Amino acid sequence: MNRTPIDPRVGIGHVHLKVSDLERSIQFYRDVLGFELMQRFGDSAAFLSAGGYHHQIGLNTWESLGANPPPRHATGLFHTAILYPDRSTLADALRRLRNAGIPLDGAADHGVSEALYLRDPDQNGVELYRDRPKDEWPRNADGSLAMFTRPLDLRKLLDEK
Incomplete structure (x- = not known):
C-alpha cells in the first residue's frame, strides 16, 4: 500500500446533487445563499457558482424528479x-x-x-x-x-x- 501523502494542491472542486424540484433548489442556492446561476439545462439540470467559476454546485433531476429525500439513517452524503x-x-x-x-x-x-x-x-x-x-x-x-x-x-x- 502506498502511504505517500496526496499532493497538497489537490482539492475538491464541486458537488453535484440529485434534487426533486430543480426550480426550488435553484431558488435556495441562488436566492438565499447567493450563488450565481451559470448555466441551466431546461428543467433537468443547473450549475451555480461564486465568483464566475463554471460551477461549485451542480443540481439535477435526472434520477430524482419528484422523489423523496433519502432516509436519515442511511449511507450517503452527510x-x-x-x-x-x-x-x-x-x-x-x-x-x-x-x-x-x-x-x-x-x-x-x-x-x-x-x-x-x-x-x-x-x-x-x-x-x-x-x-x-x-x-x-x-x-x-x-x-x-x-x-x-x-x-x-x-x-x-x-x-x-
Missing part, C-alpha cells in the same frame, strides 16, 4: 461544506438564512473553524463555515490538532460587519 473567506461573509450568510426563514440544525465553533449547519429543500445537509488562520488552530502539546465542538455565539457573529 453534508456539503461551503467555505466562506472570512467571518464577515459567514455573518452575511447567517443574515441571508434568517431573512429567508431557513432554520439552522446547529452552529458550532470547532477551534479550527466556525460553522452553521442546515438543510436544503431536499433535506441535504449543508455546512456554511469559515476557517480560522492556521496559526490560531488549537493544538496539543505534541503539535497535533485539538479540535473541539462548542456552541457558536450567533449574536456575536451577527455583530460582524
